Amino acid sequence: MQPGLDPAQWARLAEIRDNLIARIAEAETEGWLGEIEGLQVSLAGAEEKLRQLDAEQAGRHTAVDLGIPAFRDIAGRGGASPLPPQ
Template sequence: MLQVGPKMQPRLLVLRTDLQQRRDRAVTEGWRGEIEGIDLTLRLLEEKIRQTTTVANSPVALGMPALRV
């Protein structure tokens, strides 16, 4: 599965806006199959957006330093 970094979040938000506009048009035109595909893509995109938020707010485990003798 593709791992998305926090720096990609603005681009993901742009993609979400575009998909929402496409969905609105599909609803207007009555394209049921297109609506289903866009809904699936939006759900997966929302998960990626949540992942970038989680990664951005998570502490990084650096481990314990080794003792020099």
Template sequence: MLNVNPKMLDRLAELEEDLHARRARAEAEGWLGEIEGLDLTLRFLADKWQQAMRLSKITGAAGLGMPGIRVPTR
């Protein structure tokens, strides 16, 4: 199973938009098999979107702050 890089969420949105346009055309043309395939692909895309969102929360950068300067003790 491939993992989606969270930086690619914009690309997933483009793919989803294209798939919806293709589905609308398939519906207008009466291509039932194509509609079924596109619906399945849209479901997989939604799963990948959720996976990428989970990964973006897990792999987010942790703020450690700036290190302090130690004053030498004698």
């Protein structure tokens, strides 16, 4: 994750992203072509930061499958076998 990104700021970044989307739509409606490119660059940056935060959060909550040992895997551990060798 990029230094300085705070997971607590996810909601604020999402709000900024949503605002940029609305501003791009307005600029397109009004024909402000020069404004659109700058807003799209800002939108791409906000979306990238959100992806980084999402990836960081997903990494923190990844489940690890430790497996469940089968009886045959643990039966021979410690002590004598209850059955005589065949």
